[in-house]
Structure formats: C-alpha cells, structure tokens
Amino acid sequence: MQIIYNSALGKKQELIPARSGQVSIYLCGPTVQSDPHIGHIRSAVAFDIIVRWLEFCGNKIIYIRNITDINDKIFQVAQQKKSSWWEISSKYSNAFRDAYKALGCLDPSYEPLASAHINQMIDLIDKILQAGKAYIAKDGIYFDTVAYKDYGILTNQTNDKGLADEEDFSEYKKNPRDFALWKFSAEASQKAFPAFSSPWGEGRPGWHLECSAMAKTYLGETFDIHGGGLDLRFPHHENEQAQSKSVGWGFAKSWLHTAWVTQKGAKMSKSLGNGLLVKDILQKTSPLVLRFALGSPHYRSQIEWEEKSIENSQNALSAITGFVSNYNFSKNNINKSCKVSVDEEFCEAMNDDFNVPLALSVIYKQIKNFSNLENKTYQNKLGQIIFTELNILGFNPLEFANSKNNQSSADKKTHKILDILITEYLNKRSEAKKDKNFAKADAIRQKLVSAGIFIEDKSNGEQIWKI
Numbered sequence: 001m002q003i004i005y006n007s008a009l010g011k012k013q014e015l016i017p018a019r020s021g022q023v024s025i026y027l028c029g030p031t032v033q034s035d036p037h038i039g040h041i042r043s044a045v046a047f048d049i050i051v052r053w054l055e056f057c058g059n060k061i062i063y064i065r066n067i068t069d070i071n072d073k074i075f076q077v078a079q080q081k082k083s084s085w086w087e088i089s090s091k092y093s094n095a096f097r098d099a100y101k102a103l104g105c106l107d108p109s110y111e112p113l114a115s116a117h118i119n120q121m122i123d124l125i126d127k128i129l130q131a132g133k134a135y136i137a138k139d140g141i142y143f144d145t146v147a148y149k150d151y152g153i154l155t156n157q158t159n160d161k162g163l164a165d166e167e168d169f170s171e172y173k174k175n176p177r178d179f180a181l182w183k184f185s186a187e188a189s190q191k192a193f194p195a196f197s198s199p200w201g202e203g204r205p206g207w208h209l210e211c212s213a214m215a216k217t218y219l220g221e222t223f224d225i226h227g228g229g230l231d232l233r234f235p236h237h238e239n240e241q242a243q244s245k246s247v248g249w250g251f252a253k254s255w256l257h258t259a260w261v262t263q264k265g266a267k268m269s270k271s272l273g274n275g276l277l278v279k280d281i282l283q284k285t286s287p288l289v290l291r292f293a294l295g296s297p298h299y300r301s302q303i304e305w306e307e308k309s310i311e312n313s314q315n316a317l318s319a320i321t322g323f324v325s326n327y328n329f330s331k332n333n334i335n336k337s338c339k340v341s342v343d344e345e346f347c348e349a350m351n352d353d354f355n356v357p358l359a360l361s362v363i364y365k366q367i368k369n370f371s372n373l374e375n376k377t378y379q380n381k382l383g384q385i386i387f388t389e390l391n392i393l394g395f396n397p398l399e400f401a402n403s404k405n406n407q408s409s410a411d412k413k414t415h416k417i418l419d420i421l422i423t424e425y426l427n428k429r430s431e432a433k434k435d436k437n438f439a440k441a442d443a444i445r446q447k448l449v450s451a452g453i454f455i456e457d458k459s460n461g462e463q464i465w466k467i
Contacts, residue, residue, distance in 0.1 A: 002057070004225075005300060005353045006254040007233070008154050012353060017224050018253065022060045025051065026215045026252070028228035028236070029111070031068040031207075032092035033077045036099045036278050038294060038305065039261040039268025043229050045291055045394075046258045046299035046354075048105040050227075052392050053350045056339075064218045065108040067093050069115050071207055072167070075193050085194060089115075099278040103291045104394045112214045114205070118196050120213040121205045124247070125181045125198075133246040134181055137172040141182040141200060143243050146175055154241050154255070155234045167235075168206065179239050180206035208239035215244075215251070222250030230257045231267065259302040261294070268305070276305065288400040289313045295394065298357055317397075318449065320390065323367045324397045325445065325454045327383060339391065340384045356393060363389050397454060401466040419465075422453060426463045 002015040017023050027047050030040055044065070055061050069089035078085040093113075125141060128134040133147050145151040168180040184203040185195040195202040205213075215223065228237065237255065244251040261268045268276070281290055293313040297303055343366065349358035366386050373379040390396040425444055432441040445455055448465070456464040 002054070002351050003353055004254055004256060007257045008252075008255040013254070015224070015254065017059070018222055021058070022062065023054050023225065024062045024219045024223035025064065025225045025227065026211070026219055026223060027063070027065045027108075028211060028226075028232055029066040029068065030092075030096050031071045031073060032089045032096060033071070033074045034092060035095050036092075037268055038276050038278060038281065038290070039229075040096070041099055041103060041278055042261050042294045042303065043227065043258045044100055044105050045103055045295040047227055047256075049295055049356060049393055050256070050299075050354050051106060052394060053354060056342075056392050061109070062219060062223075063108045064110055064112065064215065066112050066114065066211060066214050067096070068207065068210060069093065069113050070194065070204055070210065071114075086115075095279070102278070102282060102287045103294075104287065104399060110218055112218065114210040114214065115194075117210070117213050117217060118205065120217050121209050122198050124209060124213050124216070124243070125200075127247040128181065128243055131247050133243075135174065136200060137170070137174075138184075139170055139172050139186070140180050140184050140203065140206075142168075142170075142173055142178040143181055143239065143246075144174065145177040145179075145242070148242050148246050150245065151177070151242050152238065154238045157234065157238070179208055179235065181209050181243070182206065208236055209243065211236070212240050212244045212251075215240075216249060221248075223252060225254050225256055226252035227256040227258070230259050233257055256299070258299045261303045261305055263305050265304075281310070285310050285314075286400060288395070288397055289317060292317055292395055296356060296360060298353075298355060300353075317395075319364055319367050320395060321397050321449050321454060322446065323370065323386065325449050325456070340388050342389050342392070343385055346389050350392070359389070359393065401454060422448065422465050426455070426465065430461070430463070 003012050004015045005012050015023070025047070027043065029044075030036065047063075047065075051061055051063050067089075069086075074089055075085050078088045081088065125134070128143065129136075129141070132144075134141055134143050168178070170180070182198060182200060182203050182205060184201050185193065194204055196204060215226070226237065226240075233255075241251055263276075278290070289310060290313075293309055294303065296313070296316065303309075343362055346359050346362045349355040349362060352358070363386060366382060366389075370379060370382050370386065373382065387396065391399070425448060429441045429444040432438070432444065448455060454466045456466070458464065
C-alpha cells in the first residue's frame with residue numbers, strides 16, 4: 001500500500017489512483033527567466049525518484065512537467081537584455097533540460113509550453129466568467145476570491161487583505177487577494193511583451209491560469225498528484241485550485257510539496273543572490289554527487305546547503321561506489337539496468353511517503369552483508385537486488401559513468417592529464433597485486449573510489465577507469 005503525505009490535508013493517506021494501475025502527476029516546472037540553481041532542481045530530482053518507484057511498482061505513469069514561458073518576469077529580463085521574450089525563454093528552457101538530463105532525471109510523459117495553450121486558457125477564462133467567479137476590470141480579467149467561498153482551503157488561510165498576491169498588483173481589483181486570469185496589453189507595441197488575441201481584447205494570461213489549463217489538457221478534470229516546491233503553495237497552487245474547482249473540475253486529489261534548499265536559513269533564490277547554479281556546481285563535482293545531495297534527504301526535509309555539502313555526499317556515496325567498483329558484472333551475469341524484486345524493508349520505506357533516507361539505510365546494510373556472504377549464489381542475488389534499488393533511486397554510478405556532463409567542462413587535454421595521473425596509481429596497484437600486497441592494492445583502489453574514480457578489473461588483468 002502506497003502512503004503519501006497530502007499537504008492539503010496535512011497528513012498521510014493511501015494513494016488511491018483515479019484509474020486503477022495508472023498514476024497521473026502534474027509537477028509545476030520552471031519559469032524560464034534564468035539558469036537553474038539547485039533550489040529549482042530539487043523538486044525535479046525528488047519527483048524523478050517518486051516516478052521511478054511508482055513505475056517500478058507496476059503503475060503506468062502519466063507525468064506532466066510544464067515550462068512556464070509566458071510570465072512577466074521573463075518579459076522584464078528580455079527588456080533588460082534587449083532581447084525578445086521567446087529568445088530568453090528558449091535559452092533557459094534548454095538550460096533546465098540540460099540540468100535535468102545531467103542529473104539523471106527521466107523525461108516526463110510530456111513537457112508542455114504555456115505559450116502553446118493559449119486557446120485552452122481562453123476557454124477556461126470563459127468558463128470562470130460564466131460561473132460568476134471572475135470579473136472584467138480596466139486592465140484585465142480577475143478571479144473573484146470573495147465569490148468563491150472555498151478560497152484559501154488548500155493552505156488554510158482566510159481572505160486576509162494583508163496576504164495579497166503581489167505579482168498581480170492592480171488598483172482596479174475589487175479585493176487585494178484577487179488574481180489575474182488575463183492581462184490586457186498596454187505594452188502591445190513593445191517587443192518584450194507578447195500580445196495574444198482573446199474575445200476580451202489583446203493580452204497575455206496570468207501565471208496561475210496557465211497550469212490549470214495545461215493540467216486539464218493532459219490529465220483531465222481530475223488527476224492524482226499535483227506537486228511543486230513548498231514556496232508554490234501560496235499563492236500559485238491555491239489559485240490554481242480555486243479557478244479549476246470554480247468551474248466544477250475535481251483537479252488534484254493529492255498535493256505533494258518539496259521543501260526548500262536554503263543557505264544560512266534563507267531560501268535559495270536569485271533575488272537573494274544565493275542561487276548556486278547547477279552548471280557551476282557541475283564544474284567541480286560529478287552529476288551523481290549533486291543528485292545524491294539533492295535526492296538523498298526526504299523530499300519534505302529542508303536542505304541546508306553549506307560548503308561541505310558536496311564533500312558529505314561524496315563520503316556518503318563511498319560505500320555505494322566501492323560496491324559497484326568491486327562488482328564483477330560478467331562473472332555474476334548482471335547488467336547495469338538490473339530489475340528484480342527489492343528488499344522488503346526497502347519496499348516498506350518507499351511505500352511510506354517515499355522515505356529515501358530509510359531506503360538508503362537498507363542499501364548500506366545490504367552492501368555490508370554482501371561483502372560477508374560466502375555463498376556466491378546468495379551473493380549474486382543480493383547484488384541484483386542492490387542494483388535494482390540503486391536504479392530506482394537513480395543513484396547507480398554506472399548510469400553516470402559515461403555521461404557527457406560527468407567530465408564537466410573538461411576537454412580532451414584535461415582527460416589526458418587525468419589518464420596519466422590515474423594510470424600511475426593503477427600501475428602501483430598492479431605491482432602490489434603481483435607482490436601479493438593486497439592491503440596496499442585495496443588502499444589504492446579505495447583512494448581512487450573516494451575521489452569518484454571507478455575501477456573495472458578485466459579478466460586479462462587490464463584496469464579500466466571511469467569518473
């Protein structure tokens with residue numbers, strides 16, 4: 001039985017899909033105004049693990065992760081850089097895709113662009129107006145939060161004027177909490193601001209409207225899980241739910257929110273100047289280490305990023321990398337994408353709201369037992385289980401070994417230098433083996449493994465190294 005923490009209710013509950021054997025998920029993707037930092041990517045890594053586990057359990061997954069390419073923040077960046085809004089959104093959409101791929105995130109079922117769903121948004125606005133839950137003002141069309149009695153139910157907030165949606169500030173709104181469904185284009189002549197046609201006049205959609213329209217398009221009126229970062233609960237997710245349910249849609253049955261990545265207690269944010277860019281971190285460490293740093297804590301636990309975060313992740317990975325480095329694939333008849341049944345304790349951990357830390361503790365215990373097993377049949381079976389569990393979490397080092405990003409920006413010259421240095425260690429290891437000084441040989445291998453270098457011993461004595 002899969003248990004999840006429904007943040008709308010503030011408690012755990014059983015995941016009962018709307019359709020048996022199928023789980024539908026909508027994850028709020030990025031607003032593409034800048035390069036991704038680790039705060040942006042944390043949700044993607046967490047949901048990648050969730051999707052991998054639910055799929056392993058036999059569910060068909062419909063996973064939608066959108067790209068918000070229509071947003072006033074993007075248009076403002078375009079103006080500052082004297083560029084078109086579509087150039088900015090395209091550039092940073094690609095940057096996010098590169099980051100997802102580098103960190104081993106599986107592709108979603110579909111990755112819709114807001115700009116490709118204007119007609120669906122206009123249709124939803126029309127429905128909201130007909131339901132009497134919106135009004136037309138001088139500068140746009142606004143959702144009437146007073147007219148919708150359940151406004152605030154997702155985040156347990158009252159209709160307090162002091163909690164206004166700052167992104168949709170307007171002197172023409174009836175209530176500070178009202179939010180824009182459509183913004184009329186006073187800037188239609190400016191290149192940086194797009195203007196789309198609608199029955200009410202040229203303009204652009206409000207941010208909250210976009211996700212409601214896209215979720216309905218691909219997942220229907222009711223779907224299983226809506227996810228995103230904790231900072232999106234209000235006003236974004238509150239407003240999404242209000243406008244969707246105001247027209248009779250069931251919308252999300254459950255809400256899953258990932259906690260923040262913070263530095264010195266402050267949420268990772270470009271505006272605060274504390275954004276650690278993914279591309280910069282990958283210049284200094286491997287994608288596996290960064291994925292582990294973001295994916296190994298429980299998705300609802302806050303990650304306090306500090307100078308030793310990468311070092312701590314490398315140390316925590318050493319048992320896994322050591323196990324993989326020592327495993328003889330050809331002898332044990334196993335492949336990198338092994339998929340067999342998993343340990344019962346691992347299963348219990350993942351079924352309990354995707355408890356990755358507990359699942360990892362099971363893996364560490366298995367790796368320790370693996371080394372002590374004398375029965376090779378049992379050892380091989382346990383090895384297969386460990387690899388399956390690592391694949392579920394996306395922590396299998398072999399899946400990153402040949403990644404283009406694994407060498408960061410290192411060119412052929414840098415790789416050649418590394419080869420010279422590492423080969424020197426490998427030669428010393430070979431000499432130690434010939435002298436039957438196995439303690440020294442193991443110490444050399446462990447030193448390389450701790451540095452993120454994986455050693456594969458061939459039957460002919462050749463040693464192959466990979467980062």
